[in-house]
Amino acid sequence: MNKLHVLLFLMINLLLPAEGAELKFVTHDFPPFSYESGGTLSGAAIDIVRQTCSEIEISCPIELLPWKRSQFKVRRGHVQAMLVIGWNNKRAQWLSFSPPLLKTQYGFFVNRSNPLDYLSLSDLAGARVGVLESSNTFSHLTKIRQQMIESNLKPISIQGIHDNNLVFKMLDNEGRNIEMIYSNRDVGNTLIVNNNLKNVRYAGPNEELYYYIGFGRKHADKELVERFNNGFMKLQQAGVIQDILAQYNLEGVEPD
Structure with a gap:
């Protein structure tokens, strides 16, 4: 060579x-x-x-x-x-x-029949909130619940769901045991479009990350x-x- x-x-x-x-x-x-x-x-x-x-x-x-x-x-x-x-x-x-x-943002989604524009923890008092289990949103929502207890607010109840598509479809179908979803904003908005959900909207951010x-x-x-x-x-x-x-x-x- x-x-x-x-x-x-x-x-x-x-x-x-x-x-x-x-x-x-x-x-x-x-x-x-x-x-x-x-x-x-x-x-x-x-x-x-x-x-x-x-x-x-x-x-x-x-x-x-x-x-x-x-x-x-x-x-x-x-x-x-x-x-x-x-x-x-x-x-x-x-x-x-x-x-x-x-x-991005974490925030709350609601059924369109719910007039909520989320501003503070008091807006969540006693609500049933769905969230993707084993996720960072689940961990954050657990902390939110603890903050509500420490602030003498009626705490949310948390329902962990194994599938994001499923939890958004539940909310679209007049809630089906949940009143809100805690989710990433961009993920939620994409799922609304992809699943053609007419009855779900973003109610406001809780945290930027x-x-x-x-x-x-x-x-x-x-x-x-x-x-x-x-x-x-x-x-x-x-x-x-x-x-x-x-x-x-x-x-x-x-x-x-």
Whole structure:
């Protein structure tokens, strides 16, 4: 092999992803952030992961599973990362977090027969509230209930539902044992459109927050995670992430 061939060989290998450079991701049905359409995974967070992995030239398979199983697979190290996810203290014990992908809201949805415009906890007194179980919204709603007790307000009753589509259909059908839903605003509005729900509306925000990718602390390669995060921030600085989010009418985060 002459010197030219050696040089070409080295250049090609430098451009190719390192063997075994892979981050495995798991997500769940959470439109507009992640969902399956025509047998293909789509959504704002899916596009962000794919674009970032292309930028840093690593393989990033993504699997869609129920949320409980997604968390189980990250904890056991079957995959290294999950998306999208809100930050809380309990999760921070076993996950490290990417830079924030986007800004969103948690708030309350009601049946259109309910005139409520949510402003304060007193608006919730005694209400039956549905929420996706094993979710960050469930944790936040539990805290809201405790705040109501401490404020001498009649607390809400919480009904955890395993499926977001189901809980919104319940509210559309004149409540069906729930009076409100506590949900991500963007998810709720997407589910209303996708399920053609005519009787559900957003009553107002309770909290603004960011969504992230969570990487398993025990099993994700720290150097590869850092490489991913740096690639994401590079795309964010270039405006690529904001362009992806704009396609889904989602709000980006200003880069540092």
